[in-house]
Amino acid sequence: MSNDAVLYCENLGRTYRDGNRLVSVLDGVQLCLQAGEKIAVVGASGSGKSTLLNLLGGLDEPSAGRVLMRGQDLATLSERERCRWRNRHLGFVYQFHHLLPEFDARENVAMPLLIGGIGRSAAWQQAAEVLEQVGMGHRLKHRPGQLSGGERQRVAIARALVTTPDCVLMDEPTGNLDPESAAQVLALIDSLSAGKTAFVVVTHDPHIARRMDRTLELVLGALREQAREPA
Numbered sequence: 001m002s003n004d005a006v007l008y009c010e011n012l013g014r015t016y017r018d019g020n021r022l023v024s025v026l027d028g029v030q031l032c033l034q035a036g037e038k039i040a041v042v043g044a045s046g047s048g049k050s051t052l053l054n055l056l057g058g059l060d061e062p063s064a065g066r067v068l069m070r071g072q073d074l075a076t077l078s079e080r081e082r083c084r085w086r087n088r089h090l091g092f093v094y095q096f097h098h099l100l101p102e103f104d105a106r107e108n109v110a111m112p113l114l115i116g117g118i119g120r121s122a123a124w125q126q127a128a129e130v131l132e133q134v135g136m137g138h139r140l141k142h143r144p145g146q147l148s149g150g151e152r153q154r155v156a157i158a159r160a161l162v163t164t165p166d167c168v169l170m171d172e173p174t175g176n177l178d179p180e181s182a183a184q185v186l187a188l189i190d191s192l193s194a195g196k197t198a199f200v201v202v203t204h205d206p207h208i209a210r211r212m213d214r215t216l217e218l219v220l221g222a223l224r225e226q227a228r229e230p231a
């Protein structure tokens with residue numbers, strides 16, 4: 001294996017039990033992601049993209065194989081250690097944003113920094129800067145219930161990026177966004193990847209996929225590299 005990989009999957013498998021039948025969703029997934037690399041993961045509905053993201057982020061445990069993040073097997077950590085590891089090294093953008101409803105946009109984005117031990121005024125300032133970069137600088141004090149779907153999505157993206165993690169996992173990050181907001185998010189992804197953050201972006205959108213370095217398709221439970229058409 002490549003020891004300096006940010007993310008490395010070895011023969012990853014995930015089966016679910018359906019009554020007394022075992023259903024295999026992932027089987028023999030191999031992946032090696034270097035610092036600053038951006039990949040798109042595509043595949044038909046039900047092909048296992050969300051299942052894969054959950055395994056990559058240590059939110060679910062594989063039935064076979066392992067996931068190493070910076071050489072660390074997340075499955076061998078205690079729940080507490082895993083949470084600390086996620087806070088320090090990983091960013092997530094889910095389809096459902098999981099923002100905390102009683103906190104405003106700036107407080108939601110500052111949360112991972114506060115959990116990581118950064119003081120409140122520095123955390124608020126960094127949160128405001130990233131919110132500005134996703135075009136949300138004018139909504140710092142709005143709570144999630146006072147924001148549109150696309151605005152909530154941008155807050156969730158800002159929250160995932162504010163700690164400049166080693167790796168960011170994104171599920172349809174620009175799904176609800178107008179073209180201008182999507183372009184801002186893509187520019188932010190580019191600038192963070194230049195600073196060595198790696199990205200795994202699940203998307204159905206071929207334009208987003210083309211902005212990544214590689215596109216991998218989930219077919220029959222495994223990842224296959226997609227050939228790029230000439231631009």
Ligand SMILES: Nc1ncnc2c1ncn2[C@@H]1O[C@H](COP(=O)(O)OP(=O)(O)OP(=O)(O)O)[C@@H](O)[C@H]1O
Pocket residue numbers: 016017025043044045046047048049050051052
């Ligand atoms: N907890 C579970 N128990 C049983 N089966 C599950 C479970 N979670 C997912 N599956 C099954 O695993 C398969 C892959 O689901 P997954 O959500 O990973 O697909 P996906 O590629 O993300 O789909 P979509 O593009 O529609 O979001 C589906 O057939 C789903 O029914």
